[in-house]
Amino acid sequence: MSNVTAQKSLSDYDRVQEAADFLAKRLPTAPNLAVVLGSGFGGFTEHFDAEITIDYKDIPHWPSETVVGHAGQLRYGVVGRRRVVVLSGRAHLYQGYNHQTVAFSTRVVGALGIKLIVLTNAAGAICHDFTPGNVMVIDDHINAMGKNPLVGSHDERFGVRFPDMSQAYSLRLGRLAETVGASLGISVVHGIYVGVLGPSFETPAEIKYFRTIGADAVGMSTVPEVIVARQIGLEILGLSFIANMAAGVLPTPLNHLDVLKAVKQAVNPLSALLSGIIEQA
DSSP states (O other): OHHHHSOTTSOHHHHHHHHHHHHHTTSSSOOOEEEEEOTTGGGGGGGSOEEEEEEGGGSTTOOOOOOTTOOOEEEEEEETTEEEEEEEOOOOGGGTOOHHHHTHHHHHHHHTTOOEEEEEEEEEEOSTTOOTTOEEEEEEEEEESSOOTTOSSOOGGGOOSSOOOTTOSOHHHHHHHHHHHHHHTOOEEEEEEEEEOOSSOOOHHHHHHHHHTTOSEEESSSHHHHHHHHHTTOEEEEEEEEEEEOBTTBSSOOOHHHHHHHHHHTHHHHHHHHHHHHHHO
């Protein structure tokens, strides 16, 4: 985490600006859309014609430690009329990062002038009507992480202190994802995502509770990024690939490698879905 701990005297805003300036000097044109690839979604990069690839470890202050299934690279390319930055991997709270570090990449995206972000993840299904292989458009979320990236001193240069979360996810982009999915024969569903701290998987009792309060799928990311993206005024699409049924729904134990295997098997349709959304967004 050397990039994160370096130059502690700098403010969070200064760190974000240094990273954004570093990238702006290396990208041929200003990007206008960002995609964050969650666990197992890295296969999308095989279908993405990247003009430039930059390792996270080379970007000032960027958290470079990743988890299995995350490449730890930023790629730039053009898809249709969109100039796209693809982030292969994200920082998680369960890795020991603080909430400011987890929010860092989203703030840099905003500092680059990007106005639209697509956040992807692999999730476990809480809703009995879902099956592995579904793609869930996130209509709303529940923050069960016990953390919020906006806690602490406020810098108004990042946005308002109390961002509105009543419609955090774009209805327009959600409908687009459904339309593109239907054209590709991909089962796209809608639901509420609950974000948990991790890294342990949830207990059956916790899943029962989450179902009671309205959650349809569960994962360990995305929520902090959405909160920050709302603060800086980005349009947001959240997509969860349903990789498994959550704890207690089926009698089988949960395993992260099984999650990655499920997503890997679906890499071609998922890549086609993402490409179609980007082209029409």
